[in-house]
Amino acid sequence: DVKVTQSSRYLVKRTGEKVFLECVQDMDHENMFWYRQDPGLGLRLIYFSYDVKMKEKGDIPEGYSVSREKKERFSLILESASTNQTSMYLCASKWRERSYEQYFGPGTRLTVT
Amino acid sequence: KNQVEQSPQSLIILEGKNCTLQCNYTVSPFSNLRWYKQDTGRGPVSLTIMTFSENTKSNGRYTATLDADTKQSSLHITASQLSDSASYICVVSASNTDKLIFGTGTRLQVFP
Numbered sequence: 001d002v003k004v005t006q007s008s009r010y011l012v013k014r015t016g017e018k019v020f021l022e023c024v025q026d027m028d029h030e031n032m033f034w035y036r037q038d039p040g041l042g043l044r045l046i047y048f049s050y051d052v053k054m055k056e057k058g059d060i061p062e063g064y065s066v067s068r069e070k071k072e073r074f075s076l077i078l079e080s081a082s083t084n085q086t087s088m089y090l091c092a093s094k095w096r097e098r099s100y101e102q103y104f105g106p107g108t109r110l111t112v113t
Numbered sequence: 114k115n116q117v118e119q120s121p122q123s124l125i126i127l128e129g130k131n132c133t134l135q136c137n138y139t140v141s142p143f144s145n146l147r148w149y150k151q152d153t154g155r156g157p158v159s160l161t162i163m164t165f166s167e168n169t170k171s172n173g174r175y176t177a178t179l180d181a182d183t184k185q186s187s188l189h190i191t192a193s194q195l196s197d198s199a200s201y202i203c204v205v206s207a208s209n210t211d212k213l214i215f216g217t218g219t220r221l222q223v224f225p
Contacts, residue, residue, distance in 0.1 A: 004156070009154075031211060040217060041217065042202070042215040042216060042217040042218060043157075043202075043213075043215040044215075045212060045213075048211065048212075050211075058212070059212075090156055090157075092156075101147070101159050101162065102213065104156030104157050104158070105156050106154075106155055106156050107154065107155065107156050109154070
């Protein structure tokens with residue numbers, strides 16, 4: 001069974017703090033993704049990575065950065081958290097071939113106060 | 114512009130009843146369409162995947178249909194159970210990108 005885990009289920013941070021969200025997958029997937037999910041907007045892609053040390057901007061990268069130092073691990077970084085980054089963050093991974101399914105982690109609900 | 118629209122936004126049904134969720138898309142070039150189920154506070158889990166040549170796919174009490182000509186898909190749930198209460202998300206993949214196009218989901222609530 002594919003397993004995608006995220007470091008925290010719930011997180012509360014203050015405005016201006018640096019926030020790290022970590023995602024780990026155990027299926028040797030090449031591709032990894034970070035999304036945020038907000039009511040009425042669906043899932044929106046923040047960043048994705050095709051391989052170690054590689055990253056591509058998604059649709060809403062502003063205010064975020066990512067790091068992929070190892071194949072199994074993909075981190076999302078909020079350099080200076082703001083209240084409008086309060087959201088559900090979902091990580092996903094898949095094999096490189098486009099037709100393969102994306103497997104999602106359980107999500108991290110981040111609240112920035 | 115690639116888009117996926119779902120209807121209804123929310124639906125309430127009684128346990129044991131059937132229901133159908135709709136998905137319309139304008140994605141080109143089309144690769145495949147997936148229905149995901151997302152329980153509250155959890156990540157989405159794939160229910161079915163359909164490619165251009167498939168028009169029906171079942172997974173237990175879930176049956177998805179695809180009409181590639183009209184660019185419409187439906188997800189039919191038979192004999193609903195309380196555990197079917199969740200959001201159902203239609204996701205379309207284009208063949209020229211790794212990015213997925215997500216619908217905003219239908220929130221289904223099943224009451225006893």
